Amino acid sequence: MSVTSSPPRTLQTSRLLRRFLQQHRGDSIRLRDLFQSMGSRAFGPTLLVCSLPEALPLPIAGVSAIFGIPLMLVSAQLILGFSKPWLPGWIANRSFKRVQFEKIINKGLHYLEKIERLVQPRWRFATTPGAERLLGLLLLVLAIVIALPIPFANMLPAIAILLISLGMIEGDGALIVVGVLSSCVLLAVLVGAISTLVPAGKALLAKLLAKLPG
Template sequence: MSKQELQTSKLLRDFLERHSGERLYFRDLLDDMADRAFAPVLLFCALPEALPLPIAGVSAIIGLPLMIVSIQLLLGFTKPRLPSWIANRSLKRKDFEKLINKILLILEKFESIVRPRWKFVASPLAQRILGLLFLILAIVIALPIPFGNLPPAVAIVVISLGMIEQDGVVIVLGALGACVVLVIMASVIAALFSAGFTAIQRQFK
């Protein structure tokens, strides 16, 4: 069975077995994921925002690539290319294992119910469109809105899982959910701007 045919959960377990050092590097994970790298990187970036992961420094290390990877996917890159100062960052093995194990819990449940279908939704052209959606979601995550990072991060996780397993149905459902999230967030942002503008006007009356 080739690396492309293996389930991603198996690839992650193999990664932990092959890399036994005290620290694990992001660049090694990218290399091991081969052509699947875009979706796992997006998953890694979004998961700490979607779930409470009490691991010090994780968000700072894996949150930054989200926007970079989204732009590369939009531009049609075949594999994600991260700046060396990000790719060479590392985590203690025990912290990396916590993150991997959290992902495995989701993946193994997910892999039991999904299957490759509607593969046209995971085509290169479709993925470029998804790159634009990921970029918009990443921008929303970056905005200082209380709890505003959770819904778009969950949407990215769902779509990424669909991409990993090439399940177009899950990708479509995740994208529809993302659109709903964006409409709600746009309403919230508009309300905040309106309230701020009204408050400024009152100050000059």
């Protein structure tokens, strides 16, 4: 009589990040090493790691710029149906100080571990390859919003990306749907705000130009 054992559960993302900190003791950390340490989980971990610095209230100079471009590239690759994320060498080999990375991860783990207690595989329709390609389009739009020079506009889109990516990692379609709905509300508010501010800005500019000596 043969006994079939179920496949071992993969480590949660928070544990992988803790293990990475324990195994890499250098003064600097490369993006390539970070992404490779997350294992073969495809796009989810890469998106999560790239969005984490933006989702936290930590004003660390330079870190956002390092992760912004990979976030857009990986989102575009998800739309195109890549089997796994790819980053050019000039991005993958970029490094930043370990002290900065530890500050981001330790702060992020506080929230990440709480969310991980709630996630579970469910609502599989939101985790199919076709659904993930549609998610890539939404993620790309959110990544562009993050890249725009809008004060205080980075955190909410990054939180939405973080929720979606964690749902992709754990196969939790419900969490993905929560992230999608949050993104739609956020984008609707942003579009409404822009549509209000642009005419007001044009009117103000017209008044200023009218006051200039002819």
